[in-house]
Amino acid sequence: MTPADPPAGSASRPAEGGEAAAVDRELMARVQAGDEAALGRLMERWERPVKSVIGRLVGNAAEAEELAQEAFVRLWQQRERFRTGAEFRPWMLSLALNLARNRLRWWRRRPLVALEDWTRLPPADGVDGAGALEARERAEAVRAAVAELPLEQREALVLYEYEGLGQAEIAAIAGTTAKAVERRLERARAALRVSLARWLRRA
DSSP: OOOOOOOOOOSOOOSSSHHHHOOOOOHHHHHTOOOOOOOOHHHHHHHHHHHHHHHHHOOHHHHHHHHHHHHHHHHEEETSOOOSSSHHHHHHHHHHHHHHHHHHHHHTTOOOOOOOHOOOOOOHHHHHHHHHHHHHHHHHHHHHHHHSSSSSHHHHIIIIIOOOOHHHHHHHHHOHHHHHHHHHHHHHHHHHHHHHHHHHOOO
């Protein structure tokens, strides 16, 4: 996949469709009534996609784990704000997005910690072959290039390319318009074509 080509789908998300969305709405209605077991069901269904979105935004697995748990705490605390009959996915991912934004702002205010150091991946164990090493280098180059994007562009790219959301749905999550999301995606792709030119020539 090149930066301009969205994947066919993401294995990290719950099955999409009217039935799955209806299950989420039913569970959320039970959560609003104070049903902690329903919250547990929602966590089972959404912990992995929430963690995936946050992880791709903040670039740190441990932070993603912590923030995903915090997202469900916020869900419980703010359950009365959920509008009856609304789609659950945009609301859930907006909680995750806000937590990721806040954590990134917090890290940028810390003068002794560079974001690139915080997001650096640990070295893999063992000796890789040439092909595996190149794949790791390419994946790291993509990760680093995405991390360098302005936050609004990074959010749009992660939600569209990795999570398979449509532009209108991203707009609802990010609190903007579909046209603005389209522009952010265009700018993100243009920036990635420049920063990943070396790898795109090899493709």
